[in-house]
Amino acid sequence: MSSYPYAVDWADAHLPAVLWTSHGGQETGRALAAVLLGDADPSGRLPQTWYRGDDTLPDRLDYDIIKAGWTYQYHRAEPLHPFGHGLSYTRFAHGGLRLSGGLVAEDGQVTASVTVTNTGDRPGTETVQLYVRALHARDEAPLLRLADFREVRLGPGESRGAAFTLDVAESLARWSVAGGAFTVDPGGHEVLAARSAGDVTLVAPLTVTGPVPRPREAVGRRFAAADFDDGANAALVDATRAAGDAVAPADAAAPATLLFRSVEVTGARTVTAEVSRTGEGEGRLEVWAGSTRLAALPVPGTGDRYAWTTVTGELALPCSRVHDLRVELAGEQRLAGFTFGG
Known part of the structure; x- marks a missing residue:
């Protein structure tokens, strides 16, 4: 019993x-x-x-x-x-x-x-x-x-x-x-x-x-970091003390990888990420489409895990078509979400 x-x-x-x-x-x-x-x-x-x-x-x-x-x-x-x-x-x-x-x-x-x-x-x-x-x-x-x-x-x-x-x-x-x-x-x-x-x-x-699922539109849409399709070394963490989710490397000694499948990136020119970091120095956030690195953003220390800031970078290449996007978080950091701009 x-x-x-x-x-x-x-x-x-x-x-x-x-x-x-x-x-x-x-x-x-x-x-x-x-x-x-x-x-x-x-x-x-x-x-x-x-x-x-x-x-x-x-x-x-x-x-x-x-x-x-x-x-x-x-x-x-x-x-x-x-x-x-x-x-x-x-x-x-x-x-x-x-x-x-x-x-x-x-x-x-x-x-x-x-x-x-x-x-x-x-x-x-x-x-x-x-x-x-x-x-x-x-x-x-x-x-x-x-x-x-x-x-x-x-x-x-x-x-x-x-x-x-x-x-x-x-x-x-x-x-x-x-x-x-x-x-x-x-x-x-x-x-x-x-x-x-x-x-x-x-x-x-x-x-x-029924209709075939449409790709996720990139431009102007906020991607919640916790809404990844697949991942490695990724841990779900709290975004605030009251509510919300974010993602951090489960082991800060290795990068966390988040996969977002079938994303329509046509017209995207910039990416803005919502990040926090408790340590000194910088972490690094990279966005990839296959073997092409679209962006590399420095993640500054914010002093507290709940102290969020935004970092923005231009995409390295003009973006078009549908891709599986890979977001890599190197070093201690937390990612709440990211947005592509046109």
């Missing part, structure tokens, strides 16, 4: 099964007894991933779940027990995953159905889980993500359908730092029926129609 997972390698190797429950309330003891004595079939499923050990986990203070690989959505190591895992006193088979259509608009709905059969010799309850994933996302998308689940109680040899209705704008959406909103990636997706995040039984293709 716990509110969190354990590393139970020995139990997994030596015991046929382990019964786990959270702190469920006054009837917990009766429920546990019913399951242990075989009077009730366990239909609960793990609400978290049980990892094999601490050695496969990222730093617990690293809250970038994508870069660090947190949760079943981004963790690539094989877990001991995956998210959604659970056993039964009987056996079940999944068949016939069908979608109401293979093409759907980004604001539409699609219905999925799965046939569940109890292939064992006693009654039981199967928890059918429906996951989704994007195949061609603009950014790194989850390996898969739970969209819905159904509990289906069946007698021996009985079959029944489980139906799901997916709202595309909700079930397939993810947060876009470029757009500052939840968006749905157009193109190929998959709908997956599963017993758990690690036990997929059926897959159906789904194509979402």
